[in-house]
Amino acid sequence: MAPNLLLLPFLLLILLSSATTTSSSPKKTLKEKLSHLHFYFHDVVSGRNATAVPVTKPAASSQPFSAFGVITIMDDLLTERPDPNSQPVGRAQGIYAGAAQDELGFLMAMNLAFTAGKYNGSVLSVLGRNPPLHPVREMPIVGGSGLFRFARGDALARTHWLDFTTGDAIVEYNVHVLHY
Known part of the structure; x- marks a missing residue:
């Protein structure tokens, strides 16, 4: 009879766990939205107030201008x-x-951290290839947080201005992003 008494709490635990998972409360459905964002990115690599700083030197190259190996x-x-x-x-x-x-x-590999407007406090994460001398570059949005939770989409980049002497740009x- 003792083995049956040990089985009783286990059976009660199973019954209680199944009762909590089959709750009749209404489920919240998430609706996916498409948002378009338009903004300008200011990359300052020169001067005392640089916002982009190289932390490695380029690899030896036979190319006249090569950034291969530079991490900024x-x-x-x-x-x-x-x-x-x-x-x-x-x-x-x-x-x-x-x-x-x-x-x-x-x-x-960058986070677009928004600090104003409707998306204040939200972040989009970008990971992709950017050949900056091409007229248009497409980079994938691979995630996000805040209002951009579960985000996916693309970021189209176009150089508006570039100083070939300093590298400032x-x-x-133009970002199109699907999110919940």
Whole structure:
């Protein structure tokens, strides 16, 4: 009879756990949304107030200008318009690494952290290839947080302005993102 008494608490535990998982409370359905964001990225690699700093030197190369092997850490301003003094909307924080030997091509890993407006406190994560001398670059959105939880989409980048002497640039971003 004692073995049956030990089995009774186990059976009660199973019954209670199945009762809690088959609750009749209404389920919340998540609805996916498509959002379009447009902003400008200000990459300042020169001067005392640089927002992008190389932390490695380029690999030896026979190319006249090669960034292969350079890793740059960035905390770049995002604004509503190309003017750096226009309304800030966030920061692009992450790294870009020279990953192409035959052209200027970066591996971008960055978080677009929004600090104003509707998306304040939300983040989009970008991971992809960025050849900055191409007219348009497409990079995937691989995730997000806040209002961009479960995000996926793409970021189209177009160089708005580039100073070939300093390397400073302003890049226009059009982002289309699906999120809940």
